[in-house]
Amino acid sequence: xxxxxxxxxxxxxxxxxxxxxxxxxxxxxxxxxxxxxxxxxxxxxxxxxxxxxxxxxxxxxxxxxxxxxxxxxxxxxxxxxxxxxxxxxxxxxxxxxxxxxxxxxxxxxxxxxxxxxxxxxxxxxxxxxxxxxxxxxxxxxxxxxx
Numbered sequence: 001x002x003x004x005x006x007x008x009x010x011x012x013x014x015x016x017x018x019x020x021x022x023x024x025x026x027x028x029x030x031x032x033x034x035x036x037x038x039x040x041x042x043x044x045x046x047x048x049x050x051x052x053x054x055x056x057x058x059x060x061x062x063x064x065x066x067x068x069x070x071x072x073x074x075x076x077x078x079x080x081x082x083x084x085x086x087x088x089x090x091x092x093x094x095x096x097x098x099x100x101x102x103x104x105x106x107x108x109x110x111x112x113x114x115x116x117x118x119x120x121x122x123x124x125x126x127x128x129x130x131x132x133x134x135x136x137x138x139x140x141x142x143x144x145x146x
Contacts (some may be wrong), residue, residue: 020033048090055075069142073137083134084107103136
């Protein structure tokens, strides 16, 4: 009992196409949910960084609901060229789509949702120079429309 596509009526064709598209959309959503962390960390790790930079803290990501649902990821680097020069280098050597939702600031910058916090980091204060550290921050609201 095989049915050919030509034997379907227009209404049945629309139902089949709608079902296939719905299945693709739902499967895409179900695949994105467990993979969001990989995608965000991959965005930070794929940035072209200055060659003399040393990774102080590896990239970490989290999904939080403080104030509003958001995704936050951070990475801390030590660059001899300084924070401003490193920021300029990263912004000029990476395309705009890679830098979307990414901010490059000094490690001592204040943030109420920071993963790595300078105020509580005694090991960092003893071993690193705060003038050379670069804080790469990815921050995106889960629901952008509000």
